[in-house]
Amino acid sequence: MGRHAHASGDELLTDWRTDRLGAARRGDNPLVMAKLNSGYAVFGDTQHLPGYCVLLSDVDNADxxxxxxxxxxxxxxxDMGLLGEAVFAACNGFDPAFRRLNYEILGNSLHHLHAHIHPRYSWEAREFRDAPVWRYPNEVRFAEEHDVLVSPKAEEYDQLREAIAAELARLA
Known part of the structure; x- marks a missing residue:
């Protein structure tokens, strides 16, 4: 995936990010790892906390x-628990500083039911480590260095995504 995506970055940005669920259903969302009973397990397109994933509900009009x-x-x-179990196993092997997972269902900005799975690490700065992920400034959370498609760490993120997908396949 990462730098090896077949579509151009502009194509992907204007296509799948504007309708993440529709793109998952069509097979156009490059970050979908698995179709689960209730929706789609998706690797987060920003990885400021490596292993961040989202579960998108596959129920129309569910907010x-x-x-x-x-x-x-x-x-x-x-399915949220299953995705968390897969993220836990993969992150535990990925970074010895992995501490725990945070699970959230918010819906404040995307009005379609989805759940966030946030890995948390001991290397996080103290002011963020024990607080909600949303305390991180947007310029940190959405920095290009954490974007799975353009980051210099794209191949590393691909390996983590593949490890989570493999865990999901094993658990399902």
């Missing part, structure tokens, strides 16, 4: 967890 039936909700939360 809140409560928009799902109880069965769909149970599937979504189980």
């Amino acid at each position: 809140h967890l409560t928009d799902l039936t109880r069965t769909q909700r149970a599937d979504f939360l189980a």
